[in-house]
Amino acid sequence: MNKVRTRYAPSPTGFMHVGNLRTAIFEYLVAKHNNGEFILRIEDTDQTRKVEGAVDFIYNTLKLCNINIDEGPNNKGKYGPYIQSERLPIYKEYAEKLVQMGKAYYCFCTEERLEELRKEAEKNKVAFMYDGHCKNLSKDEIEEKIKNGEKYVIRQKMPKEGISVYNDLVYGEIKVENKLLEDQILLKSDGYPTYNFANVIDDHLMGITHVIRGNEYIMATPKYNLLYEAFGWEKPTYIHVSMVLGEDGQKLSKRNGDASFMDLYNEGYLPEAIVNYLVMLGWSPETNDEIFSMDELIKIFDPSRISKSPSVFDIKKLNWVNAHYIKKLDIESLLNITVPHLKEAYDLSDKTEEWIKKLVSIYQDHISYGKEIVEVTDLFFKEKIELNDECKEFMSAEGTNNTLKVFEKEIENIKEWTVENINDAIMLTKEKASVKGKMLYMPIRIKTTGQMHGPELPDTIFLLGKELVLNRLK
């Protein structure tokens, strides 16, 4: 058996939405599950979409996600270059070979002629398909045109009869009638290959055994298979994966403002959690477990369990997974994902490091992502708090005023402001006001924090400080 080799082949647009990242993770898992290699290939044949620095961006993202690249533009490897724009002579060589074999042909059709054809097709309400006009040019005609400096592309010559069939690991048998396959362009007049050509040449030359990609390529794959057959090459295993949709049911995109990996990362989502969540999006293990480390995923990943139906990116589920990971963070990592957001939102100049650390740590079990620290802690950064209706209703219960009066006295009596002393003050209130449980804690919590739930009350009161607590009690 050949060594398993998979590739992630992004276009360098400087943006990686979570659907693309999920593909990369799937490719990585298939490779590593089989002790194989994972390759990064940059597909920059559409030079208009290229963004400066995009390759570094992809490297950073994969590194953060703990996806290790075995071969790629910045790694060693014997199948390079790994950037398509640096491989133009290779594509030309193979395109010419196809022409010689009679599986491709030069096409000199002008943009105007093609435009006419497109209009015609539109008028007749049929899908546009190149009509094969240049398929049967003689050798002399071709030479003449080239001599005259006419621009040409190289097109694949499709069979006009029969059916192409292949097996996709997720979707099963895929059949397409050959007459529906267009004589697609392989090499453009500027010498750049199309994706349709480059992906085949590169996947073969780079020894790729498993191709995992979005299912928008599922119906074009028979064309790629014809190229493999023309060259007599072994075809890879195809694993097409469904789309990840936004909550609105639309395809994820930058334009729709959908979350990219970096957006999530910058909001304090943890890469391990994002990876964990994305793998479970459209793939399921044999058990009901939902939390997996990368190593565990490598062990159990089976691509035949990838689902055919589109998955919807569900931020609530991601929050749930992320909260799970946040609970396990050490304090340093927790500070890293929260403090920058606190600093941006609030003036921390009069707060000690100790105070900030304690604030963040008492909220560790209460936040789903780093930036959420801002909203849950706003009660520490304002004088006045507003009570919602539920709080107001609770406060109207009998005895709450008395409890608060007693508590206020106890707080005033505290000499040294410590969590223990605050706890004692609550205990004394319990005794002196003869209240317990909810009737003890709730009025104090509501009056001092404006909320009915939160971290341990003595910790919270400690961080609020004596002055602010007394102000709110008064």
Ligand code: GLU
């Ligand atoms: N560059 C292609 C894309 O970003 C890759 C498709 C593939 O993996 O073959 O859609």
